[in-house]
Amino acid sequence: MENDGMQNGNENGRESAQSLAASPLEVHDLTVSYNRRPVLWDIDFTVPEGKLIAVVGPNGAGKSTLIKAAMGLIPSASGYVRFFGRDLSESRQRVAYVPQRTTVDWDFPTDALDVVLMGRYGRLRLFQRPRRADVEAAHQALQKVGMEQFANRQISQLSGGQQQRVFLARALAQDAELYLMDEPFAGVDAATEAAIVELLRQMRASGKTVIVVHHDLQTVQDYFDWVLLLNMRLIAFGPMETTFTNELLQKTYGGRLSLLTEVADLMRHEQRKERDPL
Amino acid sequence: MSESQLLDFFLLRQYNIRVVVLGTVLLGIGSAAIGCFAFLRKRSLVGDAVAHAALPGVAVAFMLTGTKNPAVFLVGAAIAGWLSMVAMDAIVRRSKIREDAAIGIVLSVFFGLGILLLTRIQKSGAADQAGLDKFLFGQAASLVTADVMVFGAVSLGLVVGLALLHKEFKTISFNSDFAHSIGLPVRGLELAMTTMLVLAVVVGIQAVGVVLMAAMLITPAAAARYWTDRLTVMILLASIFGAIAGYSGALVSYLAPRMPTGPWIVTAGTLIFLISLLAAPRRGMVARGLRNRRNSRKTLEENILKTLYQLGEEQGGMFNLRTASDVARRRRIPESQALRGLGLLRRSGFVEQANNGWKLTQEGETQGRRVTRLHRLWEVYLTEQVSIAPDHVHDDAESIEHVLTPELELQLEALLNRPTSDPHQRAIPYH
Numbered sequence: 001m002e003n004d005g006m007q008n009g010n011e012n013g014r015e016s017a018q019s020l021a022a023s024p025l026e027v028h029d030l031t032v033s034y035n036r037r038p039v040l041w042d043i044d045f046t047v048p049e050g051k052l053i054a055v056v057g058p059n060g061a062g063k064s065t066l067i068k069a070a071m072g073l074i075p076s077a078s079g080y081v082r083f084f085g086r087d088l089s090e091s092r093q094r095v096a097y098v099p100q101r102t103t104v105d106w107d108f109p110t111d112a113l114d115v116v117l118m119g120r121y122g123r124l125r126l127f128q129r130p131r132r133a134d135v136e137a138a139h140q141a142l143q144k145v146g147m148e149q150f151a152n153r154q155i156s157q158l159s160g161g162q163q164q165r166v167f168l169a170r171a172l173a174q175d176a177e178l179y180l181m182d183e184p185f186a187g188v189d190a191a192t193e194a195a196i197v198e199l200l201r202q203m204r205a206s207g208k209t210v211i212v213v214h215h216d217l218q219t220v221q222d223y224f225d226w227v228l229l230l231n232m233r234l235i236a237f238g239p240m241e242t243t244f245t246n247e248l249l250q251k252t253y254g255g256r257l258s259l260l261t262e263v264a265d266l267m268r269h270e271q272r273k274e275r276d277p278l
Numbered sequence: 279m280s281e282s283q284l285l286d287f288f289l290l291r292q293y294n295i296r297v298v299v300l301g302t303v304l305l306g307i308g309s310a311a312i313g314c315f316a317f318l319r320k321r322s323l324v325g326d327a328v329a330h331a332a333l334p335g336v337a338v339a340f341m342l343t344g345t346k347n348p349a350v351f352l353v354g355a356a357i358a359g360w361l362s363m364v365a366m367d368a369i370v371r372r373s374k375i376r377e378d379a380a381i382g383i384v385l386s387v388f389f390g391l392g393i394l395l396l397t398r399i400q401k402s403g404a405a406d407q408a409g410l411d412k413f414l415f416g417q418a419a420s421l422v423t424a425d426v427m428v429f430g431a432v433s434l435g436l437v438v439g440l441a442l443l444h445k446e447f448k449t450i451s452f453n454s455d456f457a458h459s460i461g462l463p464v465r466g467l468e469l470a471m472t473t474m475l476v477l478a479v480v481v482g483i484q485a486v487g488v489v490l491m492a493a494m495l496i497t498p499a500a501a502a503r504y505w506t507d508r509l510t511v512m513i514l515l516a517s518i519f520g521a522i523a524g525y526s527g528a529l530v531s532y533l534a535p536r537m538p539t540g541p542w543i544v545t546a547g548t549l550i551f552l553i554s555l556l557a558a559p560r561r562g563m564v565a566r567g568l569r570n571r572r573n574s575r576k577t578l579e580e581n582i583l584k585t586l587y588q589l590g591e592e593q594g595g596m597f598n599l600r601t602a603s604d605v606a607r608r609r610r611i612p613e614s615q616a617l618r619g620l621g622l623l624r625r626s627g628f629v630e631q632a633n634n635g636w637k638l639t640q641e642g643e644t645q646g647r648r649v650t651r652l653h654r655l656w657e658v659y660l661t662e663q664v665s666i667a668p669d670h671v672h673d674d675a676e677s678i679e680h681v682l683t684p685e686l687e688l689q690l691e692a693l694l695n696r697p698t699s700d701p702h703q704r705a706i707p708y709h
Contacts, residue, residue: 073459118448122460124445
């Protein structure tokens, strides 16, 4: 089995780093803090190629943080992240990131096509204008998410689901191999949800690896092949059948983790005392 | 003021008029263009703080060199402006103070220091101190060729820089995390943007003054946003607005050379903004008001058609005469309102008035049936698909029935399998 030793991979992390040098994403001993309060502890996992992977966990479990830290958008306190066996800066074109829809101002003066075109900017030099081929690729990406007829629509006039599809089209325009999506199903209509699921399956069929932060436990098994259970630390990571179990879910969502939260709070207090001795 | 004086101005007949006009117009263009990004990134007040912070820089530059060389002032202002940026950044990063408070702190501390130094310079009676106070409110009339050369160079630099970095600035302004993820040098680009903002501010303060400089950055951008949904067009429009405002300031400077020009430039800019706020198509208040009026009129008309239709259903005789008070009582609206709606409907041919009442025309009946159908279909949808209790759905349907499009109606019909009656067991009238 190619995936041996990846579940709870703490001690096997180093080993798999060698045997799976070309894994789309390898996270090793990653710890992330906000305001000196750790929100992710010692995360280790190695992602297999060509799978649809859900990142699942309760609110505040650090799901988005994990994605952002992997993309280098927030600093990590320790550990390293490898994309296709290399540093992110060396594999940018192979990785596409889809932020949460609500993190941007949709009243920005631009249209759908222009947003999707941004997906091509990573391939252009500084100062360079998008080429005809880039515009063509943006149109094709819009087509793939069923938004071609809205290409010239001002983005504030799109529905939430349509805005999400524009974001996905932008990632498609990047033509990457690994996709990291932060809650693409949040607040979208049924039609968009179906369209996204269809899109994910097409991506898998063409060999892409997709990691999705997902909130809806009901649909995890239908939509994804693998699951990463997260609650400040990695609970489990593996194929759906062996990982999406009652016992592990209990562990993810149960109240047993309060100790970790308490220690985190404590660390923040200690830090404050050091800086501000009162 | 004589006519020939005005003609002199408009035809740019004199050299010094040309200098002042060119200077303020160039300034207006450059600062408005870079101001668009400050505005879109919701950092409008940062420009204000930088402008105020430039004052102590100018004062220190004068105290150190004792000259009024514009280039020296520029350097002093730029350094102080930069320091204020660094200070704001550090406060936000290293303390729990949020950005708005950090801006307030930096603005007032730097500006206070500037006033203090300015007072000291004036008290010291330095031979050549007169004119430093023009940095407070600006005095375009005192612009000389050297200033205009600087304005021109800086404005050109800003415009060229914005054109070159258009796609990068757009991306970090819209979605900075994404920009980061595709490998854009976000920090470097932000640095470039900040530098451009500081440059625009420090050259502008001679003409507009530190107090009102922010308006040169933000007002044209805010006005331009009303007219367009395209970033390039917005920058272009803002530049034109900035140029017009600058031109107006130059005019005032010419007619009253001792008058501070800042307030006049800002007044002109504000006027443009007010016109945009009111008159812009789609986003402007007038357009919005008209749209609301049209909507509420349409709602009233549709409600009355629906009421006439339902009265016909309940009492029989779809095309019988009904009085305005019948309609008013059934709808629970004032009779005057019912009369107004009936009047509107008569004009569009949906009802006819006979001696003692009103009746539906054929088209009116079709419309009344349509609205009734939409209302009931929506009630069915809410109870069946969204599981809302039947006694809760009426009010929702009252508003939805006016906005459902024919396409959505077809979708609803298909989704619900063309139901025959609503949750209150009333028949749904199809075509």
